[in-house]
């Protein structure tokens with residue numbers, strides 16, 4: 037039976053995750069491989085990418101771990117060259133790397149601001165800069181950028197929110213510029229997912245419950261939810277979709293301060 041990504045070659049940045057946790061990048065990488073793609077697992081910590089590779093190998097999938105810091109131009113060039121050298125082409129780029137950064141503008145250190153822009157935005161531009169010529173040579177491709185609902189619901193995370201707003205603008209710019217090259221570029225806005233990124237530093241049961249409760253569906257989001265959405269956007273099933281921002285948030289963006297589930301029919 038044919039699989040959804042049969043014959044495709046993919047790069048996933050930030051494909052590692054702490055321990056056996058399932059981050060957004062690791063989930064996407066596992067699902068891409070499960071659906072037949074050969075996946076280059078890029079992480080600045082090689083051991084974390086190697087752990088993802090072992091998970092994929094255990095399912096009979098094909099992948100390779102590659103150490104790179106995607107904030108560096110030469111590393112982005114090297115990861116694309118490795119994928120093409122290893123498997124002959126490039127079809128999919130999953131731009132997953134991102135770091136958090138909180139604070140209000142009067143308190144922000146300029147170095148911290150520049151760091152979050154570099155890690156969250158410049159890295160995606162650099163990865164695309166080298167991936168796009170390889171995709172054109174391969175007859176087209178698909179790029180999936182990971183944003184956050186913080187782009188439209190900032191909540192004291194102004195540096196992070198600004199960077200993710202830029203990721204969404206970058207998505208639209210790339211989509212417009214490269215549609216005629218056969219390259220689709222889409223974006224996912226995760227809500228509060230329970231991934232190592234957010235629980236690695238410790239998370240209380242109360243905080244976990246509040247994050248879960250923020251979603252109208254009252255379901256806890258996981259890396260798999262982002263992985264499955266990425267799989268769809270990366271696959272040919274999404275061949276007529278480009279430049280979109282897809283919220284994967286259990287309905288968080290539908291909530292209002294008036295009160296979840298309240299009807300507004302009491303004269304208010």
Ligand SMILES: NC(=O)c1ccc[n+]([C@@H]2O[C@H](COP(=O)([O-])OP(=O)(O)OC[C@H]3O[C@@H](n4cnc5c(N)ncnc54)[C@H](O)[C@@H]3O)[C@@H](O)[C@H]2O)c1
Pocket residue numbers: 049050051052053054058059060061062078079080081084104105106107132133134135136155159182183184185225226227228229230231232233234259
């Ligand atoms: N978890 C959430 O609640 C949530 C919500 C909204 C958006 N997101 C977004 O999801 C994405 C990541 O999710 P995740 O759970 O996979 O995160 P994660 O923190 O587990 O990161 C995955 C990997 O990225 C690697 N990495 C970090 N900086 C790197 C760099 N410069 N070069 C190469 N690798 C690097 C880390 O070593 C790690 O193994 C981010 O863009 C994040 O902003 C997450």
